[in-house]
Amino acid sequence: MKRIIFFDGVCTLCNHFVDILIQQDKNHQFYFASLQSKTAEQLLTKQDLGLDTIVFLDQTQTFKKSSAVLRILFHLGGLWMVLSILASVLPTTLRDLIYDLIARHRYRFFGKKESCRLPTAEEKPFFLD
Numbered sequence: 630m631k632r633i634i635f636f637d638g639v640c641t642l643c644n645h646f647v648d649i650l651i652q653q654d655k656n657h658q659f660y661f662a663s664l665q666s667k668t669a670e671q672l673l674t675k676q677d678l679g680l681d682t683i684v685f686l687d688q689t690q691t692f693k694k695s696s697a698v699l700r701i702l703f704h705l706g707g708l709w710m711v712l713s714i715l716a717s718v719l720p721t722t723l724r725d726l727i728y729d730l731i732a733r734h735r736y737r738f739f740g741k742k743e744s745c746r747l748p749t750a751e752e753k754p755f756f757l758d
Contacts (some may be wrong), residue, residue, distance in 0.1 A: 631660045634701060634756065635673065635684040638663030638745030642735045643683065651752055662757040663745045681732050686739050694732075695724035 634650065636643040647661055662668040669678060677691060685697035692700045695716075702713040705729050716724070731738075748756040 631686075632658055632688065632704065633660045633662060633668070633672070633686040634735070635662050635664050635666075635669050635677075636688070637683075638665050638734075639742045640735055641742060642721040642731075644736075644742070644746050645739075646683075647746070650701065650705070651755065653709065657755065658704060659701070660755050660757055661748075665745055666758045668757040682728075695728040696721060698728070699724075 634647070638644075638646055648661055651661075664673075664678060664684070669684075672686060673684060673691070678691065682693045683697045685692040685700055687700060687704075699713045699717050702709040702716075704710075
């Protein structure tokens with residue numbers, strides 16, 4: 630099974646995060662799908678389909694919110710891994726509280742696109758739909 634990152638396809642912040650991941654993922658270990666996609670409907674539970682969080686399907690384990698972000702950064706390796714390890718010492722409750730605050734106001738702070746992101750020709754192999 631693949632490592633799949635499900636993100637809010639119309640969220641500008643989420644799309645910037647995906648851009649960074651595509652650029653930094655030298656091993657091409659991540660695949661992407663929006664939370665609005667058919668892939669998300671097929672692979673995620675109803676509770677995971679909410680648009681208020683990022684969901685990371687790592688082989689057979691599902692991670693959400695700050696745990697998903699830290700797990701993704703860990704897999705990138707290098708300084709990203711170090712950042713992930715350092716941040717993971719914070720209690721999950723505190724990390725998710727900060728995550729939820731940003732998620733709740735992300736459209737107001739960062740903007741919202743009219744439609745889901747369309748991958749470029751170079752990115753297309755890494756997007757599931």
